[in-house]
Amino acid sequence: xxxxxxxxxxxxxxxxxxxxxxxxxxxxxxxxxxxxxxxxxxxxxxxxxxxxxxxxxxxxxxxxxxxxxxxxxxxxxxxxxxxxxxxxxxxxxxxxxxxxxxxxxxxxxxxxxxxxxxxxxxxxxxxxxxxxxxxxxxxxxxxxxxxxxxxxxxxxxxxxxxxxxxxxxxxxxxxxxxxxxxxxxxxxxxxxxxxxxxxxxxxxxxxxxxxxxxxxxxxxxxxxxxxxxxxxxxxxxxxxxxxxxxxxxxxxxxxxxxxxxxxxxxxxxxxxxxxxxxxxxxxxxxxxxxxxxxxxxxxxxxxxxxxxxxxxxxxxxxxxxxxxxxxxxxxxxxxxxxxxxxxxxxxxxxxxxxxxxxxxxxxxxxxxxxxx
Amino acid sequence: xxxxxxxxxxxxxxxxxxxxxxxxxxxxxxxxxxxxxxxxxxxxxxxxxxxxxxxxxxxxxxxxxxxxxxxxxxxxxxxxxxxxxxxxxxxxxxxxxxxxxxxxxxxxxxxxxxxxxxxxxxxxxxx
Numbered sequence: 001x002x003x004x005x006x007x008x009x010x011x012x013x014x015x016x017x018x019x020x021x022x023x024x025x026x027x028x029x030x031x032x033x034x035x036x037x038x039x040x041x042x043x044x045x046x047x048x049x050x051x052x053x054x055x056x057x058x059x060x061x062x063x064x065x066x067x068x069x070x071x072x073x074x075x076x077x078x079x080x081x082x083x084x085x086x087x088x089x090x091x092x093x094x095x096x097x098x099x100x101x102x103x104x105x106x107x108x109x110x111x112x113x114x115x116x117x118x119x120x121x122x123x124x125x126x127x128x129x130x131x132x133x134x135x136x137x138x139x140x141x142x143x144x145x146x147x148x149x150x151x152x153x154x155x156x157x158x159x160x161x162x163x164x165x166x167x168x169x170x171x172x173x174x175x176x177x178x179x180x181x182x183x184x185x186x187x188x189x190x191x192x193x194x195x196x197x198x199x200x201x202x203x204x205x206x207x208x209x210x211x212x213x214x215x216x217x218x219x220x221x222x223x224x225x226x227x228x229x230x231x232x233x234x235x236x237x238x239x240x241x242x243x244x245x246x247x248x249x250x251x252x253x254x255x256x257x258x259x260x261x262x263x264x265x266x267x268x269x270x271x272x273x274x275x276x277x278x279x280x281x282x283x284x285x286x287x288x289x290x291x292x293x294x295x296x297x298x299x300x301x302x303x304x305x306x307x308x309x310x311x312x313x314x315x316x317x318x319x320x321x322x323x324x325x326x327x328x329x330x331x332x333x334x335x336x337x338x339x340x341x342x343x344x345x346x347x348x349x350x351x352x353x354x355x356x357x358x359x360x361x362x363x364x365x366x367x368x369x370x371x372x
Numbered sequence: 373x374x375x376x377x378x379x380x381x382x383x384x385x386x387x388x389x390x391x392x393x394x395x396x397x398x399x400x401x402x403x404x405x406x407x408x409x410x411x412x413x414x415x416x417x418x419x420x421x422x423x424x425x426x427x428x429x430x431x432x433x434x435x436x437x438x439x440x441x442x443x444x445x446x447x448x449x450x451x452x453x454x455x456x457x458x459x460x461x462x463x464x465x466x467x468x469x470x471x472x473x474x475x476x477x478x479x480x481x482x483x484x485x486x487x488x489x490x491x492x493x494x495x496x497x498x499x
Contacts (some may be wrong), residue, residue: 039434190374231408231435297456299412299432319435321411330413350414350430350437
């Protein structure tokens with residue numbers, strides 16, 4: 001007998017999504033909108049105008065105490081000591097062997113207070129991992145239930161959100177945030193995102209989420225705002241080559257392999273995973289996450305086999321159509337010696353090898369896109 | 373949505389329209405709606421053999437790839453080439469302009485095992 005499935009978790013916007021006619025899916029135990037009007041239309045809205053996403057499923061952890069910084073810097077690989085108050089940093093939690101527990105955003109609220117945004121499905125694991133490695137004068141709290149999160153993304157994101165707050169949003173630089181009020185609710189307004197576009201991620205109390213959602217939709221109407229689901233979120237982040245935990249990074253991959261060496265600060269002092277990363281750096285990184293674009297007729301999708309020079313080279317970790325480029329793109333791990341750009345590879349699509357070529361990432365570059 | 377009375381349907385959401393010994397194959401309105409934006413259609417070549425219930429190609433949306441199962445057995449005698457460059461037509465007109473292939477049927481009696489329009493509509497609606 002199968003275990004009865006646990007009921008899906010719902011964000012505070014569940015009813016709002018259903019009213020909008022969203023198609024709902026089980027995403028890591030959450031009942032989430034995968035699309036409203038259509039993934040292509042939603043994708044284009046974010047690239048050309050503005051879109052809003054309910055990302056309340058994302059997890060939040062808070063670390064407080066006199067040694068909050070020491071704890072954060074012990075469990076993450078980037079250097080949180082470089083953060084000023086009001087600044088955010090992309091980083092990762094690593095196992096002793098250098099593999100990813102999760103990737104995350106670290107926000108510094110005060111000298112003794114950090115706010116971590118983590119992947120929904122990893123929240124409890126991350127909390128346990130940090131708690132288990134906490135030998136400092138600091139506390140870690142699983143705070144996910146206290147926050148809803150809305151992402152407003154796209155070239156008109158700033159103008160849209162500006163109507164709802166007194167904060168001069170242009171004064172919040174990329175990877176910075178401010179705590180203030182948005183549409184009457186206390187909010188953390190961060191200039192961050194997962195789309196490759198300019199935009200904001202707004203954290204509010206769950207009770208304030210629905211009103212904020214409605215007011216952002218109204219404020220963005222003149223720009224053609226669209227509610228966007230997880231489908232568009234995935235195509236947008238893939239074009240920007242932003243890693244997805246569980247696909248492109250996991251417990252078996254290291255930041256060197258994933259092309260995330262820029263978030264590893266070996267010089268900051270010891271941290272979890274440092275010895276393994278140092279060793280891998282000295283001995284050579286065996287494989288690298290590599291971008292490809294299909295040249296033959298076919299779409300290389302998640303999990304499809306990759307062949308290089310007649311040998312199995314790995315698997316596609318994320319792959320699909322790029323609505324912006326009108327090409328089929330993807331990411332895969334290739335042996336380091338074969339991971340240069342311009343190499344012809346083959347993706348096995350329904351049993352047939354379809355040709356592709358390795359290309360630099362990101363696939364879509366915001367500045368480049370604007371000028372074309 | 374009304375499903376044409378003169379088509380027969382599969383539980384995998386294909387339709388076939390029979391004229392003489394030729395079966396024209398397509399994807400149902402329900403299928404395209406479930407798939408969402410269709411971005412790629414993979415069809416067999418003229419001359420390929422088709423077998424009832426076996427894949428003859430695939431259709432891909434932004435999110436996923438799905439096999440197309442042939443409702444009838446026989447030989448592919450025509451392929452809708454416009455779908456190679458305009459797969460979105462499958463969303464716009466799945467029962468008309470966006471037919472997939474035509475098959476010269478080797479066992480026309482097979483269509484008796486397929487669903488009527490009313491039965492398919494009830495089946496798709498309950499899914």
